[in-house]
Amino acid sequence: MLPLRSGGHLRALLARVRGAELWAAPRRASGGLSGAQDSPTAEAGWLRGEVDRFGGVSVRLGALDCLDAATFQRGLHAAVQQWRAEGRAAVWLHVPILQSRLIAAAAALGFGFHHAEAGAATLALWLGPGPSRLPGYATHQVGVAGAVFDESTRKILVVQDRNKLKNMWKFPGGLSEPGEDIGDTAVREVFEETGIQSEFMSLLSIRQQHSHPGAFGKSDMYIICRLKPRSFSIALCPHECLRCEWMDLAQLATAANTTPVTSRAAQLLLYGHREGFEKIDLTMEQFPAVYTGLFYKLYHRELPDSYKTMTGVD
Amino acid sequence: MLPLRSGGHLRALLARVRGAELWAAPRRASGGLSGAQDSPTAEAGWLRGEVDRFGGVSVRLGALDCLDAATFQRGLHAAVQQWRAEGRAAVWLHVPILQSRLIAAAAALGFGFHHAEAGAATLALWLGPGPSRLPGYATHQVGVAGAVFDESTRKILVVQDRNKLKNMWKFPGGLSEPGEDIGDTAVREVFEETGIQSEFMSLLSIRQQHSHPGAFGKSDMYIICRLKPRSFSIALCPHECLRCEWMDLAQLATAANTTPVTSRAAQLLLYGHREGFEKIDLTMEQFPAVYTGLFYKLYHRELPDSYKTMTGVD
Missing domain, CATH: 3.40.630.30 (Gcn5-related N-acetyltransferase (GNAT))
Known part of the structure; x- marks a missing residue:
């Protein structure tokens, strides 16, 4: 380059x-x-x-x-x-x-x-020699879904869209607003669609898709977060959802009427529920950003503290 | 919403x-x-x-x-x-x-x-009632770095930038081209900057940063991939890099002259090298996309096959 x-x-x-x-x-x-x-x-x-x-x-x-x-x-x-x-x-x-x-x-x-x-x-x-080496503009939209999982009952919050994929169970979600953190999008979308309050726990999966019709031909990054419920009483948004329910996780993991990515996330959650969420989670840590004076969020597998403190620089 | x-x-x-x-x-x-x-x-x-x-x-x-x-x-x-x-x-x-x-x-x-x-x-x-509910345009640029790690020698490929962060060791990388998959960006950027050929293994970390001066004020997603070297002889790109070398991984993990995200990725790699890369990796799987007829790539923690085959739908 x-x-x-x-x-x-x-x-x-x-x-x-x-x-x-x-x-x-x-x-x-x-x-x-x-x-x-x-x-x-x-x-x-x-x-x-x-x-x-x-x-x-x-x-x-x-x-x-x-x-x-x-x-x-x-x-x-x-x-x-x-x-x-x-x-x-x-x-x-x-x-x-x-x-x-x-x-x-x-x-x-x-x-x-x-x-x-x-x-x-x-x-x-x-004006320079050869083809343009100017940097491009933003190439991706970011969509985030929230997998709100209640460990005590093994129930997961799922919706059926009003506008598309009718009768297909999926997680509530939508596009990030400009400047919005991934976890905040998940929590906001879950609340707007279902009335359920929740808390960000981890990032579970990332999907990258190009030439997306829903992104004006640009690329789409779709991220599923694991959320913990803070409330349980569903207040469905009638503009967006046909149905919303707390479904048994094993049922979602084996359901026919769901999307491949929802299935996979349900299987991951089932594995995490049985073996420990550290097997499936990407956890988040915040760092100060050099250029903007803001903070950025970094997501990766949980790392033992003994490794994190190896260096004196941060 | x-x-x-x-x-x-x-x-x-x-x-x-x-x-x-x-x-x-x-x-x-x-x-x-x-x-x-x-x-x-x-x-x-x-x-x-x-x-x-x-x-x-x-x-x-x-x-x-x-x-x-x-x-x-x-x-x-x-x-x-x-x-x-x-x-x-x-x-x-x-x-x-x-x-x-x-x-x-x-x-x-x-x-x-x-x-x-x-x-x-x-x-x-x-034209509708209330504030606009029109969907926005792409909000993120995606940058990808390649952490090329040679398990046999425990050496990792690092560069020092010509234009910024002088004397700071980091992984070679750059912005995704429109329509380019994350792993392909990593492999391409590593080759362009260092002449090293490599192969995508996994995704290690994701950083989200907003109001980024290098993204025309939009948000930036910066992803580090683990790559496996296919060649070892460095051919530095003089336009981009001041220096490039194969550095011992433990040295990078404890180095003072590196960025926080580079340090953290080096620590993750050291953990993976000692305990198994399945502890740090997000692996990739490809699925057919419904709307575009293309394929999309999904990244998450490795999941046992017994869980993946729970459902008949895919």
């Missing part, structure tokens, strides 16, 4: 690390399109690029209501030529949705959408 | 399931903007909406080179009023990048970007 796409987790800093400011004064092109309005005030500021540590230039278009697309295109063309001559690797263009009339002009110069959300789009143009 | 956002994995079908075709003839608005050109040919076809099974309408804008933004806005406004009156839940607008001049007009009617990539953007407008 080449430099700009490497490093796994910091490479997209390309888009945001602020280095020195680069001023690219757009040269006025001669022979402009007829009817194009040149707006000196707009041209004075709208192509201020910021250079990042990967050698890319980032341009944020502000309020450019008086700038027409033809003038923008001439200015951007000149600026891109200058950035290319200076050896810049790429140009990022951040466009508020109300300035979208400028996007097609950038596209005509080779820019494409990198991503867009709500009120803004980010376009990118690769 | 409410209907449109439920179901975890099929809900975004909203955008693509083709139901009956809906014809929304845009009524010509009176008192149009001065200078707007009405183009009867364009108005005849550009607002053909397709209704999906969730009650949304999907509109694909084709080549509309002769349609000006004001005319588009009047027509879209009338169509949205009609769809709203018919009880449609949402409108999806698929816009080729070269038609981006129409985006601001849609934004003025309340549309926002849902996502965009390369040559097209998808906008959405929620």
